[in-house]
Amino acid sequence: MRFADLLGGMIVLLFGLSIVFFSSQLPYMSEYGPGPGLLPLWLGVGLAGCAIAIILKALKTPDKGEAFFKPRTRIGIQMLAMIVVAFLLLPLLGFSVGLALFTAVSMRIIGKHGLLMCALTFVGAAIGIHFIFGEWLSIPLPTGIAGW
Amino acid sequence: MDILQNLYMGFSISLTPTNILYCLAGAFIGQLVGVLPGIGAPTAVALLLPMTFSLNPTSAIIMFAGIYYGVAYGGTITSVLINIPGESSTVMTCLDGYQMALKGRAGAALSSAAIGSWIAGTIAVALLMCFAPALANFALRFGPPEYFGLALMSFGLLTVFGGDQPIKSIAATLMGVFIATIGLDVVSGVPRFSFGVPQLLGGVDFIVIICGIFGLTEIFNSIENPDEGNLIKQKMRLKDLFLTRAEWLASRWAIVRGGIIGFFVGLIPAGGITTASFLAYLAEKRLSKHPEKFGTGVIEGVASPEAANNAASISGFAPLLALGIPGSPTTAVMLAGFMMWGIRPGPLLFQNNADLVWGLISSKFIGNLILLLMNIFLIPFFVMILRVPYTILMGFIVVFATVGAFTVSNNLFDVWMMLGFGVLGYVMTKLKYPIVPLVLGLVLGRLAENSLRQSLMLSGGSLAIFFTRPIALLFMTAAILAYLTPLIQWGLKSLRPAAVKAA
Numbered sequence: 348m349r350f351a352d353l354l355g356g357m358i359v360l361l362f363g364l365s366i367v368f369f370s371s372q373l374p375y376m377s378e379y380g381p382g383p384g385l386l387p388l389w390l391g392v393g394l395a396g397c398a399i400a401i402i403l404k405a406l407k408t409p410d411k412g413e414a415f416f417k418p419r420t421r422i423g424i425q426m427l428a429m430i431v432v433a434f435l436l437l438p439l440l441g442f443s444v445g446l447a448l449f450t451a452v453s454m455r456i457i458g459k460h461g462l463l464m465c466a467l468t469f470v471g472a473a474i475g476i477h478f479i480f481g482e483w484l485s486i487p488l489p490t491g492i493a494g495w
Numbered sequence: 496m497d498i499l500q501n502l503y504m505g506f507s508i509s510l511t512p513t514n515i516l517y518c519l520a521g522a523f524i525g526q527l528v529g530v531l532p533g534i535g536a537p538t539a540v541a542l543l544l545p546m547t548f549s550l551n552p553t554s555a556i557i558m559f560a561g562i563y564y565g566v567a568y569g570g571t572i573t574s575v576l577i578n579i580p581g582e583s584s585t586v587m588t589c590l591d592g593y594q595m596a597l598k599g600r601a602g603a604a605l606s607s608a609a610i611g612s613w614i615a616g617t618i619a620v621a622l623l624m625c626f627a628p629a630l631a632n633f634a635l636r637f638g639p640p641e642y643f644g645l646a647l648m649s650f651g652l653l654t655v656f657g658g659d660q661p662i663k664s665i666a667a668t669l670m671g672v673f674i675a676t677i678g679l680d681v682v683s684g685v686p687r688f689s690f691g692v693p694q695l696l697g698g699v700d701f702i703v704i705i706c707g708i709f710g711l712t713e714i715f716n717s718i719e720n721p722d723e724g725n726l727i728k729q730k731m732r733l734k735d736l737f738l739t740r741a742e743w744l745a746s747r748w749a750i751v752r753g754g755i756i757g758f759f760v761g762l763i764p765a766g767g768i769t770t771a772s773f774l775a776y777l778a779e780k781r782l783s784k785h786p787e788k789f790g791t792g793v794i795e796g797v798a799s800p801e802a803a804n805n806a807a808s809i810s811g812f813a814p815l816l817a818l819g820i821p822g823s824p825t826t827a828v829m830l831a832g833f834m835m836w837g838i839r840p841g842p843l844l845f846q847n848n849a850d851l852v853w854g855l856i857s858s859k860f861i862g863n864l865i866l867l868l869m870n871i872f873l874i875p876f877f878v879m880i881l882r883v884p885y886t887i888l889m890g891f892i893v894v895f896a897t898v899g900a901f902t903v904s905n906n907l908f909d910v911w912m913m914l915g916f917g918v919l920g921y922v923m924t925k926l927k928y929p930i931v932p933l934v935l936g937l938v939l940g941r942l943a944e945n946s947l948r949q950s951l952m953l954s955g956g957s958l959a960i961f962f963t964r965p966i967a968l969l970f971m972t973a974a975i976l977a978y979l980t981p982l983i984q985w986g987l988k989s990l991r992p993a994a995v996k997a998a
Contacts, residue, residue, distance in 0.1 A: 351925070352927075355922075355926040355928070366673060369688060373685060373687060374685070376956075377682070379682065379952060380948055380951055380952035380956070381947070381948045381952070382683065383680035383682070383683050383687055385947075385948070386944045387676050387688070390673045391673075394666060394669045394670065394673070397662050397663075397669065400662050401663065401666070419718060419720070419721070420719055422719070423715045423718045423921070426715065427918065430711070430914060433893075434907075434911065434914065437907065437910070438907070442898065446893070446894045446898075447894075449893065449894075450890030450893070451890075453890045454886055454887055454890060457718070457886050458886025458887065459886075460884075460886065460887070468887070472890075472891070472894065476894060480546075480898050484546055486898065486901070488901070489907075
């Protein structure tokens with residue numbers, strides 16, 4: 348966790364310094380008063396200052412041995428991967444089918460629910476998404492190769 | 496007299512069949528959300544907000560208000576029956592509520608929470624009717640320096656209330672304010688931090704961010720840290736829900752005190768319902784003749800924090816409506832809703848949209864009554880809902896979040912942005928950076944920057960404008976004190992061992 352804090356602090360420091368760099372390319376003052384670069388510049392300075400304080404505190408604090416990656420972090424990463432795949436398939440499958448498929452697959456892989464239950468959820472979710480969001484709320488959800 | 500006339504007008508709006516239905520829907524959804532793990536009031540409001548584009552704003556805000564105070568009622572059920580808070584505002588209820596359940600008094604714990612919440616909620620609405628218009632009148636005197644001071648004070652209060660790592664709270668706030676600067680600068684028209692991406696010229700939409708942070712981040716956190724507890728299997732009959740005379744006598748003043756504490760804490764920007772319930776519990780314990788019994792199953796330990804969290808959820812609307820400053824993550828999301836509907840909360844809201852304001856205030860009387868009845872007669876139904884596995888719910892949360900992000904501009908780019916913010920929120924939580932300051936920074940960032948620039952234009956670049964106007968000076972002083980509080984506490988802690996050694 349100490350290492351994670353240090354790494355986090357360095358990322359925030361980098362982020363703050365980047366903001367300072369890009370803000371310095373914007374006008375600090377303008378004809379009518381403060382320019383578009385004023386606040387972002389000081390935000391970047393503030394972030395960099397906070398990051399330095401976080402890094403110093405992490406260096407002084409002994410490691411309490413709290414793990415950054417827990418046993419179930421792997422499952423969270425699995426979920427993230429499934430969401431990414433689902434989003435990549437949305438233009439092909441459409442929202443109704445694509446998201447319903449994601450729901451059923453996540454129930455099966457993460458929740459270990461039975462195949463029948465997942466299949467019924469897929470059908471119900473596809474119909475529900477199409478009719479609730481697409482028809483009732485009139486949201487123009489992209490359709491896929493199935494026309495849904 | 497004005498207040499009564501306005502209230503009459505409000506009831507004429509909130510008592511229409513449509514608005515009663517929306518109030519009922521909001522209360523029911525709120526209760527459900529409170530019971531279900533991994534979903535909180537900000538998530539529910541964030542996910543439903545995009546669906547309300549075409550709704551009447553008054554009906555929509557009545558529904559969202561119902562969700563907000565309904566959530567605390569629902570969270571009590573899991574606190575009492577499983578010893579796991581359904582909501583952060585019901586953490587304190589676990590201490591005595593679960594102990595009461597172990598002694599066979601789960602019904603009494605739940606009904607004292609429901610009755611206490613209803614009484615405190617009713618008192619809070621009555622106080623809101625007096626405070627909110629007065630606050631709005633006071634806010635008519637605000638100019639850009641006052642608004643900047645208020646925003647800075649809100650950020651500072653978050654540092655004080657925001658947890659045990661104030662420097663990370665400040666960093667998260669600064670990140671939120673930075674994200675609010677992305678896009679075309681409204682004054683000069685210069686693009687900022689869009690890096691040539693046309694979809695970023697309009698800035699990052701708040702709905703996209705909250706769907707990611709309150710939708711996806713919560714899923715990743717809940718998967719990693721599942722709530723596990725043993726549901727107390729106790730058959731609850733209607734007569735089990737009635738308090739004994741001794742229990743009623745022990746809890747009545749706890750309810751009143753909790754309600755008053757909750758109301759005033761909820762008025763403070765960034766105060767929130769969690770802080771209110773915490774402070775009410777501590778106050779009740781301190782005032783009790785038997786403080787050693789707290790934590791063993793005393794009814795005051797349930798009634799007081801429950802009264803406080805409901806009162807705070809109602810008074811939190813005062814800064815939102817009168818000043819345009821949200822008092823909690825949920826009201827921050829509602830502020831986004833107001834902007835979506837083209838309504839600007841603030842002092843003029845009471846003049847320009849009086850029907851919305853008073854319709855909302857009067858609906859809280861109705862919503863609290865609905866929740867009281869729901870909690871007395873529908874407890875077995877909600878206990879049944881407790882058994883729905885999270886692995887079924889999480890897929891549907893992703894569906895709502897994805898559709899919600901897509902509806903912003905019918906663009907898959909926003910869906911990917913939402914995912915990015917979901918991952919950012921998860922990493923922040925892992926590294927113990929609080930999320931709420933990021934959201935508040937995002938919501939108030941534009942207001943803070945515009946107020947700052949207008950103030951400096953007025954003063955010719957001098958910062959003295961923030962310290963020479965009395966109200967602005969008050970806010971700036973409060974902000975500075977808030978930022979200095981962690982340093983003062985750290986200094987006192989460092990001095991204490993030296994003082995002990997010297998003694």
